[in-house]
Amino acid sequence: MEALMRMKPALRPGFNNRFYDDVVNGLQATPKHLDAKYFYDAEGDKLFQQIMACGEYYLTNCEMEIFTKQTADIAKAAMQGGQPLDLIELGAGDATKSSHLLRELLAQKADFTYLPIDISGHVISSLNATLPLSLPGLKIKGLQGEYFEMLNKAAAISPNRKVVLFMGANIGNMPLPDAEAFCAELRDNLNPGDMVIIGFDLKKNPETILAAYNDREGITKQFNLNLLKRINRELGADFDVDQFHHYAMYDPETGSCKSYLVSLKEQQVHIPDTEVIHFAKDEYIYMEISQKYTLNQTEQFAIRSGFKPVISFFDSKEWFVDTVWVA
Ligand code: AVI
Numbered sequence: 001m002e003a004l005m006r007m008k009p010a011l012r013p014g015f016n017n018r019f020y021d022d023v024v025n026g027l028q029a030t031p032k033h034l035d036a037k038y039f040y041d042a043e044g045d046k047l048f049q050q051i052m053a054c055g056e057y058y059l060t061n062c063e064m065e066i067f068t069k070q071t072a073d074i075a076k077a078a079m080q081g082g083q084p085l086d087l088i089e090l091g092a093g094d095a096t097k098s099s100h101l102l103r104e105l106l107a108q109k110a111d112f113t114y115l116p117i118d119i120s121g122h123v124i125s126s127l128n129a130t131l132p133l134s135l136p137g138l139k140i141k142g143l144q145g146e147y148f149e150m151l152n153k154a155a156a157i158s159p160n161r162k163v164v165l166f167m168g169a170n171i172g173n174m175p176l177p178d179a180e181a182f183c184a185e186l187r188d189n190l191n192p193g194d195m196v197i198i199g200f201d202l203k204k205n206p207e208t209i210l211a212a213y214n215d216r217e218g219i220t221k222q223f224n225l226n227l228l229k230r231i232n233r234e235l236g237a238d239f240d241v242d243q244f245h246h247y248a249m250y251d252p253e254t255g256s257c258k259s260y261l262v263s264l265k266e267q268q269v270h271i272p273d274t275e276v277i278h279f280a281k282d283e284y285i286y287m288e289i290s291q292k293y294t295l296n297q298t299e300q301f302a303i304r305s306g307f308k309p310v311i312s313f314f315d316s317k318e319w320f321v322d323t324v325w326v327a
Pocket of ligand 1: 051168173212289
């Protein structure tokens, strides 16, 4: 292992150069930052499952309530405009929530194919193998890769009308301008009449939001620290994770919830083949944004990116919305 770490990064077998470059650039920048997409290695996936199951993290339960209690109405909205259709899910994960919609569409004998898209090959092969067993008759074609590349592939596979699911408030992990650019690009990749169903976490009591990202058990803290551990594991760095404090804050005016890791002392971190990274005491690494919206903002967002908002589905507390836009 040590010998492997002494090799030039680009020469190591299986080395993720993109990860290395992003980490080094982020830690050499002012202020320091890391890309939240790197939270999700095997350990990060497990910690995220624990976050979703913890009491304070309301988002999953709210969206689950929408997809279990309003399944027929969501199916009706998706099927408007005729069949057959391709139901595409961006970042499908284990499809727990969307499988309720799939079951409903099967019960209604809709002519559709489910195309989950995920960056993880493991996720896609597991969905391809398990979903047809729990949902007999399901036509599934999992696509492993980047969202827009796979959307193009889906368009090339069939001319069917597309309904794109983008759930879990994943859009919240993009800063506002990036989220808008993402929606505009999504629109450019669809045809008139195609639809998207997007999950947004809504503005609510600031304490409720903050608690979701600062849970008492410290799972979110571990989730953040795991990225430093991942950098140690995969890039041979020497972060002392006990010397970083997890700090989450929510600004009710802008709706942005942000998390940081704050250095508890002046310290240095070594990453092979690059300059030493210096941390002043109290210097922070910006880790993640989880943007919260008003319904009105989501509608403006739809319009600015070339969609027409059609219908919105809320949970009973109106903390979360899955909103349907037509291209
Ligand atoms: C995946 N994403 C929507 C989560 C969120 O709520 O922003 C990620 C997360 N980060 C900390 N807790 C959950």
